[in-house]
Amino acid sequence: MFDVEAVRGDFPILQRTVHGKPLVYLDNAATTQKPVAVIDALVEYYEHYNANIHRGLHTLAEEATARYEETRAKVAGFVNAPATEEIIFTRNATESINLVAHAWGRKYLRRGDEIVLTVMEHHSNLIPWQLLAREVGAVLRFVDIDDEGRLLRDDWERLIGAKTKLVAVTHMSNVLGTINPVKEIAALAHQRGALVLVDAAQSVPHLPVDVQELDCDFLAFSGHKMLGPTGVGVLYARRGVLEGMDPFLGGGEMISKVTLEESTWNELPWKYEAGTPNIADVVAFGAAIDYLRGLGMESVRGHEVDLAGYALEVLGRIPELVIYGPREAAGRGGVIAFNLGDLHPHDVGTVLDSYGIAIRAGHHCAQPLMRRLGVVATGRASFYVYNRRQEIDALAEGLREVRRFFGRATHS
């Protein structure tokens, strides 16, 4: 049984109040809170073995290098990557995707080649491809969604064709919560000779993800959305693909032999990690992974299915509340986007904040999806390991208060 109260005890920030109310933090799709183990790991690094890595001959450098590389091994294990050198540390999922667009895309894509995306992509899995397409003359194609925010199978089966060089798709929508059939999409893409990039920023933190089972070529995610510090992203890439790519950023660390005229590149994965990396945050990210492994990702997923199901039920009873995305908790993650009548999400968010309830309001870096849904913006509540059913009750009650608050204006 998932012990949410015990989990909550590990997160110091949950003790604080906001506007005199207990914090109800429901903005986990944006970033998650940090357990004390992660905060301690950061402090421990700076207090005991802060040093630059990979080059120093002294004890501190060796310790820091060991801990940094230890996290790489933990990440590889966490997503079941076949080899540790297939894990590259970046600043965030956005940088991971940009790395692929630059280092792989610019080398292999030509005029007329196609990249298949979906209308539900976060800007981070859209703009890098727009930039690349403009540069090399590639064409972007988009898979549409049905009324419940699921990808249209007919669409992706039709769009992934002989000209497709890459399919870049989100594993789980940061707005709709839809969990996409990435494994099936990857199988078709490979059959037709394309590579597959999975934006896993919303899936790796919330469900068991196995890159070998998905059979994807690239997988990108961010540490801060899974209890880790900000400033650490991950790119998993298949070894064979990584070996055929050019470097992303040039500088220290990523080289082997340098003359004034030319250079050769370091081995994987360091070829793609130019300059001093974010050592402290990578080390502390290792503590976040330990924490999640301790809970077990199956349990984390089970807890969130429970919360999502409960939220769909409780929020579904609020008059005039429109919920976007799949109606069944089993096919979606713990992300619920909604609108309350014709009230603007910013107004909803501001009033909820006065109750200490933190949600996101806006376009969620998915403007094309907003347009597809026919809205300017939505509110969004998103859950994680420390959220409880009573916080969803608080959200529901808060939303009723929002209606009362703005309703008042018409009668005064």
Next chain:
Amino acid sequence: MPPIPEPQLDDLYRELILDHYRNPRNRRALDDPKLVGEGYNPLCGDEIEVHVRLEGGVVSDIGFTGRGCSISQASGSMMTEALKGKSLADVRSLIAAFTRMMTDPDDSAPPAELGDLEALQGVAKYPVRVKCATLAWHALEEGLRQGGK
């Protein structure tokens, strides 16, 4: 759950603001506007278009269209009311005074020329909402720039 913390929220959502939100004034496009300006808030996707008709250097009619939150809509509505009949010099002076009120929350006494617009002063304490309040005003400024005057 306890009632809404009134003083705090009411500082932002003054009755006058809610009234303009529910019953926006001059919420329409003009047939033959002299100036047209668009404002866009990338944070929330809100858009406002402001139309101005001038006669003898004076705002003879003004309207706005678009969608947005209560603050942006109320601010647009109140702006159009405040500007009707004003000279372009007065319009510029009002834009400056309003912008100052929004960007300097310590400026405790907004100038009298702002009139009802003073109700929006509380927004300055909510940094993410300031752009909502200034959206219509930026659209107006854009219109003035495009008008080349």
